[in-house]
Amino acid sequence: MRCKCYSILTIDFLYAFERFLLARLHMNSLLDTVNTLEAHETLAALSTGVDAAYDEIMFRINTQPQPARIRLAGQTIYLVAYTFRLLSVEELLHALAVRPGDINLNLEAVVLEEELTLACAGLVIIDEKRNVRFVRK
């Protein structure tokens, strides 16, 4: 039990607090373990789990104070994730400006590039070829 507590303590506490919702889930899975070995394995899985890391980013994006930014981020992310090729920033900005039922492009609905990257919490970047993609390591 002491070993278990020790392992948990090694988590960056501040970091864990910031993602308290996720952290609680992680804690639950930790408490479900029956021995130290399992606890270690679970911890390893949590810290390297890709999904957990992205869930965390999504959580941060979706808890931004401005609803407009959350909406913008969501649209940007699905356009980057589910289109069949990379979109250039110009293409993406136009796509984002389209509202269902529009009969012409509303230029006032086009957002700024900076707004885009800001809303997506650094998850989305504009690369040297002016394509919009997810950030690379």
Add this chain to the structure above:
Amino acid sequence: MFALFVSKTFSNPKVCSIAADHTAVEYFHRNQERLFPNAHIDIATTCLTYLSFEKFERRIYQNYRELESLLIENPFYVYAALNWGHHARGEAEESIKDMTLEFLRDGPKVDCASKVMLMRRKILPRRSTSGTHVSAFFGLVTILRHQLEDTDTQADASLRDGSNRTPLLFAAANGHELAVQLLLSRAIVDLNLRSMFGWTPLLYAASNGHQPVVKLLLLQRSINVNEKNMHGWTPLFYAVTNGDEQMVELLLSRDDVDVNLADPSGQTPLSKAAENGYGPVVKLLLLRVDIDVNAEDRVGLTALFFAVKNGRESVVEQLLEREGVVVDLKDENGLGLLSIAAKNGHYAVVKLLLQRADIDVNSKDAEGQTPVSHAARNGHVGVVQLLVARNDVNIQSTDNKGRTPLVSTVEN
């Protein structure tokens, strides 16, 4: 306080460093149901709305230059025209049905979008196509069904566009099995209708490797399996050239397929398969009783010749096992099979040929060179060793200029 927390964590390098480009895409695909269940519907809607903007129906565009400035001003148009249907295909079709049908009924808008869709290297097709063709192109079965039922538009499966293409041709070319099935069940379609460039649905499906579609088409008795396009190629020829074993097998299941039908250069499917070294395809073709193994092309070259020339060992082996295969062949320079293999240094092929009793080991070409001198001149030591080990190989034979293999090797 909250804002502070947000900006602080957003600049946290830890967050950025975990995220690699493709892992992010993989994450979003893995968790699409949970995070963005309507993503494709939303993207398709965005594309269609963009394609339906008023400015795209002002005129009928005849060439790329007329359209260029519009495409630059509206950068999302090309992606939208090329991909809206891929986003819409499947379950999304029903939910955006009304919007899609409205767009597809709009002649000028469809004209512009479909031209961009079919554009190749900035060359805009001059002829128009219809909304029914576009939904067949993308394989939008639900939309297609509505279009075919809509009596106002008079859309039917045998509708021809400006380039004499049917919706079936588009569906077959892109491998949309369900759309092909639907179109085959509707109306009287001329299955062998050739487009402006001589393409039939079967030719397109076979050349693009769409087996399920080819299967469906072959079930239609009226289909002509030996139809050639403007390049003079048959469906079998495409399947063979692609080395697509299963497709060849599928096409050979029809007994009316002409296995010896040659292309404009006179090459038969067997010869093409031999040239490319597609062993399994050659095997399939040799199983046919009506195959002509010695069919010659325009300059008199056979399948065995091409296999030897390219050093296709397994194919040479298969062909040599065949009774009645002609080995006494010469190309336009008088080079026999053994000389060709020796010249190109195909050790295994030379070995196979030497096992034949009916091969002339000292055959001379137009310059009087023998296989051993070809191998020697080109520095293929192994092949020379193989040849000189035979006691019937004359290593002292002289060519037209009086040189022995040794002399011509030194001269080279």
